[in-house]
Amino acid sequence: MENQHFLLIACPFQGHLNPMLQLAKNLRQASAARVTFATTVHGLTQIKTFPSLDGLYFASSDGFDDGIKQANNSQDMLSELKRAGSQTLTELLMTFSKNSHPVSFLIYTLILPWAADVARYMSIPSAFLYIQSATSLALCYHFLNRHGGVYDLYNSCVNNPPSSIQAPGLPPFETEDIPSFLLPNGPHSSLTPVFQHHIQVLEQEPSPCVLLNTFDCLEEDVIAAIGNINPIPIGPLIPLALLDKNHQSDTSCGCDLFEKSTEYIQWLNSKPKRSVIYISFGSIAVLQKNQMEEMLLGLIGTCRPFLWVIRSSSNKDTEFEEMAREKVNEEEGLIVPWCSQMEVLAHESIGCYMMHCGWNSTMESLAAGIPVVGLPQFADQKTNAKMIEEVWRNGVRARVNEVGIVEADEIRRCLEVVIGSGEGGQEIRSNAKKWRGLALDAVKVGGSSHNNLKAFLENITTSAKKINGVFDGGAENKTIDATKPNENSNN
Numbered sequence: 001m002e003n004q005h006f007l008l009i010a011c012p013f014q015g016h017l018n019p020m021l022q023l024a025k026n027l028r029q030a031s032a033a034r035v036t037f038a039t040t041v042h043g044l045t046q047i048k049t050f051p052s053l054d055g056l057y058f059a060s061s062d063g064f065d066d067g068i069k070q071a072n073n074s075q076d077m078l079s080e081l082k083r084a085g086s087q088t089l090t091e092l093l094m095t096f097s098k099n100s101h102p103v104s105f106l107i108y109t110l111i112l113p114w115a116a117d118v119a120r121y122m123s124i125p126s127a128f129l130y131i132q133s134a135t136s137l138a139l140c141y142h143f144l145n146r147h148g149g150v151y152d153l154y155n156s157c158v159n160n161p162p163s164s165i166q167a168p169g170l171p172p173f174e175t176e177d178i179p180s181f182l183l184p185n186g187p188h189s190s191l192t193p194v195f196q197h198h199i200q201v202l203e204q205e206p207s208p209c210v211l212l213n214t215f216d217c218l219e220e221d222v223i224a225a226i227g228n229i230n231p232i233p234i235g236p237l238i239p240l241a242l243l244d245k246n247h248q249s250d251t252s253c254g255c256d257l258f259e260k261s262t263e264y265i266q267w268l269n270s271k272p273k274r275s276v277i278y279i280s281f282g283s284i285a286v287l288q289k290n291q292m293e294e295m296l297l298g299l300i301g302t303c304r305p306f307l308w309v310i311r312s313s314s315n316k317d318t319e320f321e322e323m324a325r326e327k328v329n330e331e332e333g334l335i336v337p338w339c340s341q342m343e344v345l346a347h348e349s350i351g352c353y354m355m356h357c358g359w360n361s362t363m364e365s366l367a368a369g370i371p372v373v374g375l376p377q378f379a380d381q382k383t384n385a386k387m388i389e390e391v392w393r394n395g396v397r398a399r400v401n402e403v404g405i406v407e408a409d410e411i412r413r414c415l416e417v418v419i420g421s422g423e424g425g426q427e428i429r430s431n432a433k434k435w436r437g438l439a440l441d442a443v444k445v446g447g448s449s450h451n452n453l454k455a456f457l458e459n460i461t462t463s464a465k466k467i468n469g470v471f472d473g474g475a476e477n478k479t480i481d482a483t484k485p486n487e488n489s490n491n
């Protein structure tokens with residue numbers, strides 16, 4: 001592994017950076033390889049705290065480097081990201097090659113399928129780190145692949161879409177529980193071509209490889225059913241020390257794009273075991289003001305302490321926050337702009353987590369053994385909420401009313417189930433505990449995810465030996481139009 005150099009590239013979103021940075025640490029721990037992590041120029045300036053990673057950080061352009069120039073719409077943003085990103089990724093790879101540290105393997109994540117095109121053109125093998133569930137990947141794959149994918153069929157009957165989808169290894173999915181970026185005319189349909197491109201580059205690869213932030217026994221059937229693109233579960237991508245107190249080596253988790261509070265651990269220390277409701281909706285979702293008000297009423301109605309992350313990035317939130325602070329005294333409910341979520345979930349005072357069901361938060365709650373109440377918003381969140389309630393059974397999903405709002409009574413009912421004496425709560429809490437044990441088993445030495453990462457690394461070494469010589473300077477002798485990686489691709 002000494003001669004290997006991994007370049008890991010991610011978009012500067014919190015939910016993308018965290019699992020990729022953990023993978024960077026795991027690769028460093030599992031091998032003597034050089035690992036370089038890259039994100040966009042502007043993204044790099046937004047990171048408030050980095051993990052303790054003794055690798056290098058590099059920046060690549062997204063076309064909006066000063067953070068001032070804005071895209072007119074998401075399509076413009078994505079095409080500029082592809083144009084500028086392909087060009088600067090090519091330059092980065094060439095620079096490493098000239099500096100005697102040629103990149104031998106590229107790992108890219110969501111929204112960057114063109115990175116695989118650049119790598120293939122430069123004869124550098126690559127893998128896709130899929131940072132959502134295997135279930136989400138399977139739905140994407142069965143929807144978008146060119147051989148029998150259901151997207152075209154679906155698209156052709158957009159005014160009367162099928163009410164459910166049946167994908168191999170999965171229970172039937174109602175339309176509304178499919179990731180929103182797969183739905184034609186849905187709110188995130190501008191992302192559908194990007195996911196199509198992801199599937200297309202995998203289909204073009206002679207030996208495709210998708211690393212997954214999940215673990216074998218959580219999504220066994222569905223992983224087996226997407227064998228064609230070689231899915232390799234290596235998760236949860238969370239520091240082992242936070243899952244298991246016997247491992248003190250590394251407790252830093254991802255990075256922070258938001259300023260963290262400091263007072264919450266002391267506040268949690270003052271609360272009884274398993275008494276606190278933790279609430280957070282990830283790094284992107286902005287809830288409507290009336291939804292926040294219903295949540296506040298529901299929380300007050302439980303008469304239990306709560307820790308609520310309300311990001312200060314939205315003015316709407318600031319207005320609500322002032323009102324909430326007037327209604328609740330800090331002993332009962334603490335509102336913070338950001339926290340170290342994994343540290344909170346690992347705290348013994350936490351009894352349940354009310355969340356949006358983003359995949360990182362879903363994995364983190366499973367790994368911490370904390371039962372959940374899901375209020376999914378968009379993207380893959382409804383897919384995850386369905387799996388939580390119906391398959392993994394470690395939580396419940398709150399039901400929305402006719403205008404899409406979860407009312408205070410429903411919030412109180414759900415919280416009473418997972419943290420109180422509501423029906424079915426015992427089973428949910430014991431399932432949450434079971435998944436914690438299984439997640440830990442997967443990542444410890446000899447566990448399935450640990451072994452999968454080891455086998456992945458061994459495979460790279462073997463392949464590199466077979467094609468010895470390709471890594472040395474292959475990139476330097478070519479001139480390409482990096483803005484058009486598809487046209488340049490070998491296939």
Ligand SMILES: O=c1ccn([C@@H]2O[C@H](COP(=O)(O)OP(=O)(O)O[C@H]3O[C@H](CO)[C@@H](O)[C@H](O)[C@H]3O)[C@@H](O)[C@H]2O)c(=O)[nH]1
Pocket residue numbers: 014015016018110131132254280281282283284285309337338339340341342357358359360361362364378379380381
């Ligand atoms: O106060 C906080 C709140 C969150 N987090 C972390 O932020 C990350 C949030 O990630 P995630 O739960 O996946 O939510 P989003 O940031 O909303 O993630 C986006 O990206 C994910 C991966 O593609 C998708 O699954 C989600 O639906 C999408 O909204 C997690 O690691 C949390 O631990 C903190 O550290 N502190």
